[in-house]
Amino acid sequence: LVLLAGLWLGRHRLGRGPLVAFLIYGATIFPALGFFNVYPMRYSFVADHFQHFSGIAILALIAASLQTLVNHWKWVRPEPTAGSLMGTVAPGWSPWLALFMAPVLLPLVILTMLHVPDFANEETLWQHTLEKNPRAWMANNNLGLIYLDHLQYHEAARQFQLACDNYRLDYGPAAEHEEAQNNLARSLEAMGHFDEALVIYQHLLTRRQGDPVFMGNMAYLLARMKRYDQALELFRQTLSVNSKNFLAWVNLGTMLAEMERYPESDKCFISALSLEPKNQTANFNWGLSFTKR
Numbered sequence: 261l262v263l264l265a266g267l268w269l270g271r272h273r274l275g276r277g278p279l280v281a282f283l284i285y286g287a288t289i290f291p292a293l294g295f296f297n298v299y300p301m302r303y304s305f306v307a308d309h310f311q312h313f314s315g316i317a318i319l320a321l322i323a324a325s326l327q328t329l330v331n332h333w334k335w336v337r338p339e340p341t342a343g344s345l346m347g348t349v350a351p352g353w354s355p356w357l358a359l360f361m362a363p364v365l366l367p368l369v370i371l372t373m374l375h376v377p378d379f380a381n382e383e384t385l386w387q388h389t390l391e392k393n394p395r396a397w398m399a400n401n402n403l404g405l406i407y408l409d410h411l412q413y414h415e416a417a418r419q420f421q422l423a424c425d426n427y428r429l430d431y432g433p434a435a436e437h438e439e440a441q442n443n444l445a446r447s448l449e450a451m452g453h454f455d456e457a458l459v460i461y462q463h464l465l466t467r468r469q470g471d472p473v474f475m476g477n478m479a480y481l482l483a484r485m486k487r488y489d490q491a492l493e494l495f496r497q498t499l500s501v502n503s504k505n506f507l508a509w510v511n512l513g514t515m516l517a518e519m520e521r522y523p524e525s526d527k528c529f530i531s532a533l534s535l536e537p538k539n540q541t542a543n544f545n546w547g548l549s550f551t552k553r
Contacts, residue, residue: 281321289314382406397426401440413450420444438464442474454485472501476508483515491515506535510542517549525549
């Protein structure tokens with residue numbers, strides 16, 4: 261406020277540019293200062309990355325100020341002479357200006373080059389995040405999903421477990437990161453630890469009864485465990501909540517085909533393909549069912 265007051269009082273001498281720049285900066289950074297309940301505040305009350313947008317006004321002010329200095333300092337504005345090479349150089353440029361700017365730009369260039377490898381892909385980004393903040397449970401969960409997609413199930417399970425542990429450190433021992441727990445169960449299931457995965461799904465459904473994602477995942481696990489009756493009931497409950505659950509239709513159709521209940525299986529695959537006609541898994545599983553009839 262003192263700075264804005266000074267810029268307002270000195271607007272006739274300094275010009276309106278500095279005042280306008282700081283007003284734009286203040287107006288664009290204000291929503292991120294904690295006065296509004298926005299989603300990123302759930303993870304950080306600093307939200308410093310919002311300053312990237314607001315900082316444009318300050319950067320423009322700095323650039324304009326430097327150009328003003330260049331225009332007034334004759335020792336950085338050599339006058340071109342007839343027939344000289346200097347006559348082809350843009351006004352306001354000189355080797356002295358380059359010498360002045362090099363100590364400012366060179367460190368920024370070096371820092372940028374050093375950070376480039378951190379952004380090679382999503383995996384390196386989350387790994388770098390965890391190097392800086394080992395308790396970043398969101399990074400643990402996102403990195404675990406990458407490992408899960410890469411079929412690195414043991415490492416995925418480790419990251420999901422860390423996400424659950426770090427979440428409790430931030431929000432208390434009773435807090436539970438349900439998404440990370442669900443992903444942990446998926447990893448355990450992929451490694452063949454069916455009983456451990458089942459315990460997690462059962463626990464999640466006691467916390468969020470009727471959740472279609474948890475019910476669908478548990479139903480798929482029960483089908484893999486050949487507990488078809490329980491799986492069938494859960495699949496039906498899942499689809500009663502959300503009849504457009506594509507994975508539930510595919511998994512139910514696949515299970516019914518294994519049970520040799522082909523007419524019911526066909527209806528499930530038809531429902532699935534009505535949602536995603538070009539899905540390879542649905543088409544392959546349905547086609548595979550015809551080879552067993």
